[in-house]
Amino acid sequence: MLTLVAFWNAFKPYLAFVVIVLLTVLVAWLVNGLVGRLMRQSAPQAAGAARRVAAIVVALIGGTLALQTLGISPAILLLVIGLLGVTVLVALREPLGNYGSKYFADLYTPFRVGDTIKVLGWSGKVLEVNAMSTILLSDDEQLVSVPNSAMIRDVVVNTSPQAWKEVVVPISISGNVDLPAFESDLHKSLSKLRFRLDRRFPPVVTTKSRTPQSTDLSLILMLRRPEDRESLVVEVNKRVAETLDRVRGAKR
Amino acid sequence: MAGLSICINTQTPLVQFLEPSDGVLVGADPRTSVVLEGLREGIDYRFSPGGVTRMVHPMVRRLLEKGVLREAHWVAFNPRGPRTVQMGEMTLHHVSIGTERMDGYGKVKEAIWGRIHEIDSAPQHDDLFWTEAFAEYAYYNRLTAEQIQRLDEEHDFDVFYVHDFQQLPVGHMLGTLKPKIFRWHIPFDVSVIPDHWRALLSTYLDSYDVIVVSARRYAASLAALGPRGRILQLPPYVDPAEYSRPAPREAAKSCARFGIQRADQLALVVGRMDPIKGQDRAIEAFRQIAAEFPSVKLVLVGNGSFSGSKQGLGLPKSAGWRAHLEELVRAAGLEDRVVFTGHVNQTELDALYERCWFTILPSVREGFGLVAVESWLHGKPTIVTRRSGIAELIQDGSNGLLFDPEDPDGLAQQMRLLLDRRSAELRSRLVRNGRSTSKKCSLDEAEAAEGALLAEVTEA
Numbered sequence: 024m025l026t027l028v029a030f031w032n033a034f035k036p037y038l039a040f041v042v043i044v045l046l047t048v049l050v051a052w053l054v055n056g057l058v059g060r061l062m063r064q065s066a067p068q069a070a071g072a073a074r075r076v077a078a079i080v081v082a083l084i085g086g087t088l089a090l091q092t093l094g095i096s097p098a099i100l101l102l103v104i105g106l107l108g109v110t111v112l113v114a115l116r117e118p119l120g121n122y123g124s125k126y127f128a129d130l131y132t133p134f135r136v137g138d139t140i141k142v143l144g145w146s147g148k149v150l151e152v153n154a155m156s157t158i159l160l161s162d163d164e165q166l167v168s169v170p171n172s173a174m175i176r177d178v179v180v181n182t183s184p185q186a187w188k189e190v191v192v193p194i195s196i197s198g199n200v201d202l203p204a205f206e207s208d209l210h211k212s213l214s215k216l217r218f219r220l221d222r223r224f225p226p227v228v229t230t231k232s233r234t235p236q237s238t239d240l241s242l243i244l245m246l247r248r249p250e251d252r253e254s255l256v257v258e259v260n261k262r263v264a265e266t267l268d269r270v271r272g273a274k275r
Numbered sequence: 276m277a278g279l280s281i282c283i284n285t286q287t288p289l290v291q292f293l294e295p296s297d298g299v300l301v302g303a304d305p306r307t308s309v310v311l312e313g314l315r316e317g318i319d320y321r322f323s324p325g326g327v328t329r330m331v332h333p334m335v336r337r338l339l340e341k342g343v344l345r346e347a348h349w350v351a352f353n354p355r356g357p358r359t360v361q362m363g364e365m366t367l368h369h370v371s372i373g374t375e376r377m378d379g380y381g382k383v384k385e386a387i388w389g390r391i392h393e394i395d396s397a398p399q400h401d402d403l404f405w406t407e408a409f410a411e412y413a414y415y416n417r418l419t420a421e422q423i424q425r426l427d428e429e430h431d432f433d434v435f436y437v438h439d440f441q442q443l444p445v446g447h448m449l450g451t452l453k454p455k456i457f458r459w460h461i462p463f464d465v466s467v468i469p470d471h472w473r474a475l476l477s478t479y480l481d482s483y484d485v486i487v488v489s490a491r492r493y494a495a496s497l498a499a500l501g502p503r504g505r506i507l508q509l510p511p512y513v514d515p516a517e518y519s520r521p522a523p524r525e526a527a528k529s530c531a532r533f534g535i536q537r538a539d540q541l542a543l544v545v546g547r548m549d550p551i552k553g554q555d556r557a558i559e560a561f562r563q564i565a566a567e568f569p570s571v572k573l574v575l576v577g578n579g580s581f582s583g584s585k586q587g588l589g590l591p592k593s594a595g596w597r598a599h600l601e602e603l604v605r606a607a608g609l610e611d612r613v614v615f616t617g618h619v620n621q622t623e624l625d626a627l628y629e630r631c632w633f634t635i636l637p638s639v640r641e642g643f644g645l646v647a648v649e650s651w652l653h654g655k656p657t658i659v660t661r662r663s664g665i666a667e668l669i670q671d672g673s674n675g676l677l678f679d680p681e682d683p684d685g686l687a688q689q690m691r692l693l694l695d696r697r698s699a700e701l702r703s704r705l706v707r708n709g710r711s712t713s714k715k716c717s718l719d720e721a722e723a724a725e726g727a728l729l730a731e732v733t734e735a
């Protein structure tokens with residue numbers, strides 16, 4: 024009997040650890056879904072990032088609590104995480120700034136690869152937007168690398184013809200989504216907005232990159248009136264999210 | 276050079292699977308893979324008729340034989356076919372969409388086709404790319420692109436060769452930097468393309484490194500749209516070795532099947548049952564000369580296209596058009612003078628070419644018109660619509676006779692010329708010069724051009 028009690032006492036913290044980890048996974052999954060729902064009208068990339076951040080926060084809290092059951096002090100754990108975070112931020116301030124700017128530039132700056140832009144006194148065709156910088160080909164065929172942080176801080180002028188019309192919506196879908204069905208449904212959904220769009224330019228879905236886990240697409244639309252831009256982006260993002268939900272649901 | 280790995284994409288499949296009377300449809304299960312060698316041509320399957328497959332297949336075979344190609348994979352729409360078909364060194368892959376999507380896909384491709392051929396200028400089609408039907412068209416093309424992408428991961432192709440206007444979006448959807456060639460088989464006249472279509476067509480065309488068209492005037496018109504890639508004019512072609520004279524007994528047997536007597540003089544029209552093929556023009560012209568030449572019969576060879584067949588989209592166009600033509604024949608009192616053969620096999624087709632007095636290509640619009648080349652290869656004079664790509668190769672009265680498809684009187688006049696007892700010299704000149712012209716559309720001539728094109732885009 025005594026052996027059983029001793030075993031239970033020894034085993035209890037591990038059981039609690041496992042239960043907390045499982046609960047953490049469950050809560051992270053629920054929070055991920057909840058944030059996704061709350062951000063339905065945001066750009067899919069922004070919604071995806073928010074979902075990941077929320078899930079990581081839940082995982083950190085759950086992980087700390089779980090480790091506490093094993094006798095590891097949460098204060099020390101938080102201190103280590105905090106110090107590591109500060110060190111990383113200080114060491115990688117510039118690259119992280121550029122990376123973050125790239126992320127926001129993808130979502131909110133009004134240009135894309137192929138456009139001609141002016142920034143920091145440079146003018147050229149955008150060849151590439153990588154994690155750190157935006158590469159321009161200047162008129163005299165020089166390659167110009169502009170840090171992405173400049174795209175957020177400074178004035179960027181898109182001089183491409185009809186640039187004001189163009190709305191580029193980045194879409195990232197996981198590898199298990201039926202892409203043909205998604206694109207087809209999206210066309211149907213967007214056809215309802217045709218009176219807000221320039222009918223000479225139907226929506227174009229382009230594959231940007233692809234891995235077994237996910238496919239990055241860009242959806243290009245052309246506005247009919249410039250003042251519709253903001254509301255249209257919200258509406259299109261909502262329709263993209265709804266279409267993704269529908270296609271995932273149909274697959275299940 | 277080790278030879279290139281190529282992926283070909285067409286809408287029409289090279290092989291269609293038939294419902295044999297003695298068994299189960301071979302291709303009924305789209306999950307299966309079959310080896311063609313074990314199956315019976317004409318019973319289990321048949322080769323798709325029509326210019327595209329008839330042209331592409333011999334070329335691929337030839338390039339494989341010569342080692343220009345190392346392997347060839349051919350992706351096509353075939354909802355009633357097995358998943359893959361092994362055919363010698365070539366593998367056929369089939370794409371299938373659900374019946375609920377076929378209607379929309381069919382509507383869009385027919386609307387594009389009708390507008391390009393100037394037979395359907397309905398203003399509601401200006402907004403075609405915003406319709407729900409277009410979503411199904413996009414679905415089919417994306418599905419095809421996904422299949423090609425998966426094959427590319429497996430085979431690492433050197434080049435993609437996409438044929439047919441229906442497949443145009445595939446290049447854009449592929450999202451690869453590898454070289455892509457597109458062959459536009461139908462006419463191209465930028466002035467008939469609605470403003471609302473141009474941006475999307477340009478986006479799709481821009482994804483190709485080379486766009487091949489069949490006639491000089493199509494190339495000039497396409498240039499006005501300013502595609503990113505190079506425009507190449509290259510006439511379609513056939514393999515002359517596939518055209519043989521049937522044995523007299525075989526020819527007589529085939530003709531007897533269609534009620535054709537030894538004394539009959541045949542005016543032959545070969546083409547699918549479709550308003551664009553202009554069989555109504557041929558019937559009207561024939562009506563005008565029928566009394567003058569009582570021994571002449573008009574023979575209309577052809578059935579529906581793959582899209583109209585139950586193996587394909589099941590579009591009802593061909594049945595309706597044939598009923599209309601039969602009504603025209605009845606109204607003209609020519610029931611015993613006009614023969615509708617439907618689909619014929621190669622032996623029967625050879626027999627009809629062999630027995631005919633001349634051929635007519637009466638199309639309202641025709642991307643090229645390989646039927647005229649077939650006629651030359653069989654040593655028969657041909658009367659050709661001016662609204663065809665091949666008309667660029669024809670000098671009226673030298674290697675063929677031309678007519679305007681809106682002028683049946685003109686066609687009747689050309690038919691009279693060839694039926695006239697004193698026409699022997701004209702007929703022999705047309706045949707002699709036609710045979711010489713046919714070399715421009717032969718596999719041998721095209722092999723060098725296609726080989727050079729593949730070498731150019733792959734820098735092999």
